[in-house]
Structures are given as structure tokens and as C-alpha cells.
Amino acid sequence: MAKELTSREENYSQWYNDLVVKADLAENSAVRGCMVIKPYGYAIWEKMHDVLDRMFKQTGHQNAYFPLFIPKSFLSREAEHVEGFAKECAVVTHHRLMNDPNGEGVVVDPSAKLEEELIVRPTSETIIWNTYKNWITSWRDLPILVNQWANVVRWEMRTRLFLRTAEFLWQEGHTAHATAAEAIEEATKMVNVYADFARNYMAVPVIVGHKSESERFAGAIDTLCIEAMMQDGKALQAGTSHFLGQNFDKAFDVQFANKEGNLEYVWATSWGVSTRLMGALIMAHSDNNGLVLPPKLAPIHVVMVPIFKTEEEHNAIVAKMEEMKKEIEAKGYTVKIDDRDNLRPGFKFAEWELKGVPSRIAIGPRDLAAGTLELARRDTLTKETVEEAGIGEKIAALMDEIQENIYKKAFDFRESHTIKVDTWEEFKEKIEQGYFLLCHWDGTAETEAKIQEETKATIRCIPTDSFVVEEEGKCVYSGRPSSRRVVFAKAY
RNA sequence: CGGGAUGUAGCGCAGUUGGUAGCGUACCACGUUCGGGACGUGGGGGUCGUCUGUUCGAGUCAGAUCAUCCCGACCA
Secondary structure (H helix, E strand, O other): OOOOOOOOOOOOOOHHHHHHHHOOOEEEOOOOOOEEEOHHHHHHHHHHHHHHHHHHHHOOOEEOOOOOEEEHHHHOOOHHHHHHHHHHOOEEEEOOEEEOOOOOOEEEOHHHEEEEEEEEOOOOHHHHHHHHHHHOOEHHHOOEEEEEEEEEEOOOOOOEOOOEOOEEEEEEEEEEEOOHHHHHHHHHHHHHHHHHHHHHOOOOOEEEEEOOHHHOOOOOOEEEEEEEEOOOOOEEEEEEEEEEEOHHHHHOOOEEEOOOOOEEEOEEEEEEEEOHHHHHHHHHHOEOOEOOOOHHHOOOOEEEEEOOOOHHHHHHHHHHHHHHHHHHHOOOOOEEEOOOOOOOHHHHHHHHHHOOOOEEEEEOHHHHHHOEEEEEEOOOOOEEEEEOOOHHHHHHHHHHHHHHHHHHHHHHHHHHOEEEOOOHHHHHHHHHOOOEEEEEOOOOHHHHHHHHHHHOOEEEEEEOOOOOOEEEEEOOOOOOEEEEEEEEEOEO
């Protein structure tokens, strides 16, 4: 259970689990492995949702919605897919309850057993491809570029708040194309949308790359991903985009007539990000005072704390704040005036810092007389007294600066924890210290498995962006020849 | 599913050899406070995770079960 954070002397080193609870983001629910996301936390998810949704639409996608329940037989159509998900499915077997004959509450009505069990979707490929079968007959129907915002359920052995909950919110894009090249282009385009989102909105640097065969999505030909580094040096897979080849459309017999009138199977992709991004955001930026939110995803940009003794002072200061609030809101930022009269300023400062609000304005009688205010920023925990004139521009500039600074801090951290490694001894040493290791790998699953067994490190990705290091070398484990470096790390 | 730990007030905890539940904090009221997590006085709040046993009597002992946390295996 999370510790109550009431004392400033409290050791906040368990910033992850503790802060998300105290910071009003999420708490465990009565349902195993599921989470309750409180309003403040959900507001952050809504921000992510809105930005991503806009990006999807800009790249030509539309939203749609498919059923929560998947007939069991659908799931088993694609062999690798069912093997990958079978162990973690919630299954609906009955559709009715009845009063307990013994008078003890309600029980499942045995006569209401379903003919075919329904699976609560762990992902929607199967039910969507079963639907696409009816949508696709001609080359003129392609491409289909559809996204769904939904919840999914994966009954994991072990859950972890935000990173691996039994139920989570996500979006899943499912597209159909006439050619393999077009589908590959789509999968690549979308992983880059995710990378753009992570870097420019979440302020989290990510590496784009391919998964190795063993880490691939169940049923995919190729899985692209973005990998982020958390503050403990561990990697977090923050988003994936799959080239599915023709596996699903063949399983559901989705063919179209091409321009020559011949029947062909389509080419598919799927891609998704989830509430795991909330975990990434928290773990990438938080400090011992709580969350640090990038302005572009913060539900509140500026909190104003009046400092007063008398009601007259309170009224005068809040009136001034209302003016400033209008000016700042005109610039497109959200302002919260915290004029609660039962709490002292210091308490409010600490509370809003815990929630990660990027900046704070404090005004007291002395400021009111001098036409100044105290402007504090969350990322550096510094504060300065500034003139109140032009506060709108000042906040706008500050938000840009904070957004940039948070990214730079995370980027510098990753840079300082990423090294090229060429010997097995160094590999074992550095992996324990929380590094991303760029090393040569012979390309075999055996070597990958051995390395994981001995060090718990996995291949996070085979990079495709600026991390690509094409060079001849020898596998760090087996010594066999290799033509490029891959990223090894311990992962969540 | 294996190993370990824990379930008592919203949260964090105490509760002795079994005798019918307490502390801190939060909450409510009043007063004094208010530029970095205030203080005083008074007050409200608990089927002790659940079930079954042992007992005159169970928060306490036994068994089962559920859940949570940590470590493995599995995964976004």
C-alpha cells in the first residue's frame, strides 16, 4: 500500500507508487489489478487523447467502435495470435444471475450458459477483421484507415499501476491496404506519430526501432516501437506499430478485386498506445516533490495562491488574480485560483507541486502594493519576483521554456546512461547500473535468450532513427559477426 | 502459478499471556493564525478482509478463502 505523504521528512524515494496515489492520479480499485483514475489524472489522459486524436485525423484516420466481446472462435483463427493471448483472457460464460435458492444473495443461473463463450477483448484484431471482411470487396474500398478508442482486458499474473493493469484504456488503429509497401509505410508513419507525440508533448525522448522476433506482437510480421528510458535507467515500451502482413485477413478471408479483376488478400497494420503512457510520463519526470508535468499535457498550467490575513486583503488580491487569469487564459493556458481559506500558503504550494502544475503565482499584500508577483516553476523549483505587467506573455514564454527544459533534462539523462559496449564483462557491469547498451548481436534468438537469462536484459529494439549504428563488429555475447548495434536494457 | 510479507477509521499504524478497540493524520465546529506543509479546545467516524472452527468469551488461536505488496515465470 502507498504511504501517506504528510511529512516533509518522509522519504519519497518510492516516487512512483506513492506519488500516483497521493497526486490524485489513480488508486487501486476493489477489482483485481484494475485502477480507478481520479479526475485530475483522467484530465491528463484526456489531454493525451485529444492530441493523439488530432494527429490521427491529420494522417487521414477516422474513429470507429467495435464490440467489447469477441466470440472465442474468432480469437483462435490466427494461430500465433491466440497463443500469445490465450493465457490472459477474461471469459464470459453466462448471461444471467438468479436469486440463490438458499437465500444467500445471487448466484449464476446455470440455465443461462452461453452457447459459445465470449472473450473480453485483449485487443481487437480478430473482431475487426471479421468486420472488415464485409467492408472490403474492391480495390476502391482501400485503404481502410480506422482507429478505435477503447478499453481492453488482459488478465496478467502480476499487475503494476499504469504499466500493467488488468484493464486499461488505449487506442488501436487497424488499417487495410492493397499492397505490402503501402502497409509498411503506414506502420512506419504511425510509429513516427508516436515518437513525435512522446518527444514534443510528453517531453520524453524515445528510440524508434524494430522489435526482435521474440518480442514481436503475436501475429505480426514486424513490430515497430518507441522505447523510453525511465529515471532508474530501465526501458519502457511506450507504443507499438505492427505490420501484420496478410496473417489476419487470410484468417478471416478478406479479399478484394484488384484493378485487373483478380482476387487478392489485403495487407494489414495495427498500432496502439495506452494509459501506460501515463506511467511513462510519471516515471520519466517526477521528483521527490511529486509529479512534473510538461505544459502541453498539464490540465492546469498556472496555480495562483493568494497570501492574506484579512478579508479585505483576500478580496483585493483575488480580484487582481481574476484580472490576470483572464489575461493568461487569453494566451491559451489554464489557470486555477486556489483561494481556499482553511489552508495556509505553504500547504497549497506543496500540494500543487505534488500534482505537477508547471508554474505558480503567489501574491500577497506587499506584491499588491508594489505591482509585483512571485512566479515559481515546478521543473526547477525556483522562484522569482516579477512585475505583473505583461503576465500573459511571461507565462507563455515560461511554458515553452519549461516544456523544452523537461525534455532536455530527460534527454541528457538518457544520453548519459547510454553507452557502446563491446565486451561481455562490461555488458554485465553496465546493465546492472541502469544503462541502455548499444552492442553488436549475432541476430539469433538463442543468443538473445541466453543474454536475458544471465542478465535480465532484453533487446529493446533494433533502432531505425538516429541511433542506427551500421558498422561491422562482433556479437557481445557469442563473438559471431554482426553488422549493426542494437539496444539492450532492462525493461518494465 | 512458485517463494516471502501484509490486511484493524479516508490514509498511516499500535493492540501484551484471548475479556468486547486505540494513536497519529485527515474530517466537522469555534477561536487564534496565514510570504514554504500552523496551533488550541471540543466533536463525529470502525461488520477488526471474508468464511468456518476452538472457547463461557476471538482483533488476538486454528483452518480455508479473497485481496494487496515484494521477488521469480508471463506480458503493453
